[in-house]
Amino acid sequence: MESSFAIIAEPNRRAILSLLASSERSVGELERRLRIPQPSVSKHLRVLRDAGFVESRVDAQRRVYRIRPEPLMEVDAWLAPFRRFWSAHVDALERHLDRMAEAPPKKGKRR
Amino acid sequence: MESSFAIIAEPNRRAILSLLASSERSVGELERRLRIPQPSVSKHLRVLRDAGFVESRVDAQRRVYRIRPEPLMEVDAWLAPFRRFWSAHVDALERHLDRMAEAPPKKGKRR
DNA sequence: CAGCAATATGCCCATGTGGTTATATACCGG
DNA sequence: CCGGTATATAACCACATGGGCATATTGCTG
Numbered sequence: 001m002e003s004s005f006a007i008i009a010e011p012n013r014r015a016i017l018s019l020l021a022s023s024e025r026s027v028g029e030l031e032r033r034l035r036i037p038q039p040s041v042s043k044h045l046r047v048l049r050d051a052g053f054v055e056s057r058v059d060a061q062r063r064v065y066r067i068r069p070e071p072l073m074e075v076d077a078w079l080a081p082f083r084r085f086w087s088a089h090v091d092a093l094e095r096h097l098d099r100m101a102e103a104p105p106k107k108g109k110r111r
Numbered sequence: 112m113e114s115s116f117a118i119i120a121e122p123n124r125r126a127i128l129s130l131l132a133s134s135e136r137s138v139g140e141l142e143r144r145l146r147i148p149q150p151s152v153s154k155h156l157r158v159l160r161d162a163g164f165v166e167s168r169v170d171a172q173r174r175v176y177r178i179r180p181e182p183l184m185e186v187d188a189w190l191a192p193f194r195r196f197w198s199a200h201v202d203a204l205e206r207h208l209d210r211m212a213e214a215p216p217k218k219g220k221r222r
Numbered sequence: 223c224a225g226c227a228a229t230a231t232g233c234c235c236a237t238g239t240g241g242t243t244a245t246a247t248a249c250c251g252g
Numbered sequence: 253c254c255g256g257t258a259t260a261t262a263a264c265c266a267c268a269t270g271g272g273c274a275t276a277t278t279g280c281t282g
Contacts, residue, residue, distance in 0.1 A: 173258065
């Protein structure tokens with residue numbers, strides 16, 4: 001598992017990070033909120049921790065996880081050269097997301 | 112291949128996008144610049160196009176590819192809730208990247 | 223110390239994906 | 253029309269990874 005990009009390619013991991021963005025949480029909380037089996041949560045947290053996305057604090061039997069910003073900063077930095085493409089027209093994203101919503105993921109669409 | 116995040120998880124695809132960020136390029140150009148076999152470049156371009164990251168223009172036998180911003184905007188938008196973690200201390204990224212550079216990707220590092 | 227709660231690990235399997243090689247297709251110049 | 257160039261597609265394989273289940277570990281409480 002290499003880059004920060006590969007880490008956040010996993011939907012459940014992104015969900016975990018998004019939850020931790022608002023506040024730190026224990027494994028059990030994440031498990032309940034996301035409806036993901038506990039071993040799976042622990043596995044993803046392990047990956048996230050090894051990659052530096054989160055760190056844990058011990059609270060009795062609980063392990064409380066919180067965000068570490070550095071790897072996400074890295075992603076943010078990579079995006080920089082592309083921002084010039086949209087810094088102007090801000091609502092293109094909205095249109096794009098709308099299109100994603102309706103369009104069933106087509107294959108082999110020629111252009 | 113689902114999310115935009117999965118698409119940019121691949122290093123060669125990120126390299127292609129980074130090259131296209133500065134200007135549009137033909138398949139051959141990408142092949143030479145990146146030292147990647149041609150079928151591989153075409154495959155990645157196919158994935159990128161299907162996911163909306165690039166579009167192509169025909170120039171004689173050449174296909175010239177250029178960036179389409181929407182999927183990257185999506186990634187940028189996902190990052191928004193995390194920005195509060197680093198909008199203050201800007202140089203944490205630099206320290207992080209330094210650490211990445213020296214530290215050989217260790218396994219099982221406890222915290 | 224027993225027993226329970228919370229979390230981490232190990233193992234196995236199914237699946238997806240990138241690399242590679244060979245081949246097909248498209249377009250050009252002569 | 254031919255040969256060559258540029259790109260796309262197909263078929264195959266090796267490998268990593270996420271899910272699921274069972275089990276190990278750790279710490280609290282009575």
